[in-house]
Amino acid sequence: MWQIMGILGVIFFVLEIFTPAMFFINLAFASFVTALVAVFISDLNLLILTFVVFSGIFLLILRPVLMNLKTDKSQKTGMESKYLGQVVKVISPITKTSGAITIYGERWEARYDGDEEIPQGENVRIVRNESLIMFVEKL
Numbered sequence: 001m002w003q004i005m006g007i008l009g010v011i012f013f014v015l016e017i018f019t020p021a022m023f024f025i026n027l028a029f030a031s032f033v034t035a036l037v038a039v040f041i042s043d044l045n046l047l048i049l050t051f052v053v054f055s056g057i058f059l060l061i062l063r064p065v066l067m068n069l070k071t072d073k074s075q076k077t078g079m080e081s082k083y084l085g086q087v088v089k090v091i092s093p094i095t096k097t098s099g100a101i102t103i104y105g106e107r108w109e110a111r112y113d114g115d116e117e118i119p120q121g122e123n124v125r126i127v128r129n130e131s132l133i134m135f136v137e138k139l
Contacts, residue, residue: 001047005035022066026058086126087139094118094136101126101134109133 009031016024034051041047083103092100094112101110101124111133112118124136 001042001044002035002038005031005038005047005051009035022063023059025066026063027055029058029062030054083126083129083134087123088126088136090118090120090122090124090136093120094124101136111135112137114138 009028012024012028012031016022016028030051033054034047037050038047086103088101088103090099090110091102091107092098094101094110095117096111096113099110099112099118101108103126109132110124112124113135118124118136118138123139125139126134127137128135
């Protein structure tokens with residue numbers, strides 16, 4: 001029986017690789033614990049109970065920890081790390097409806113949520129983006 005639980009644990013690990021939801025990894029750990037128990041106990045009912053209990057424990061305790069590790073904000077990629085927070089130059093006056101900035105030699109449409117206009121030549125900070133439009137704040 002311990003071989004079956006070990007194989008089931010490997011299957012759950014493979015499923016976790018293809019669907020990184022931090023769900024199947026908990027079932028894999030529960031399978032390995034059950035396989036370890038199955039080395040000493042051969043009662044199927046007790047093994048099923050062991051799997052269910054450890055699955056619940058791992059889902060309640062380990063999954064939140066793994067989800068926090070997965071959503072670590074210190075390793076940003078894409079738009080967050082390349083553009084957001086950068087100080088850039090205004091190349092066309094920015095208002096709520098029009099304007100442009102330049103960053104890394106690229107021209108981007110820009111908007112400012114304030115009431116006044118940001119004149120050409122000013123430096124601004126990118127605070128967010130929506131599609132191809134960067135929203136900025138005054139420095």
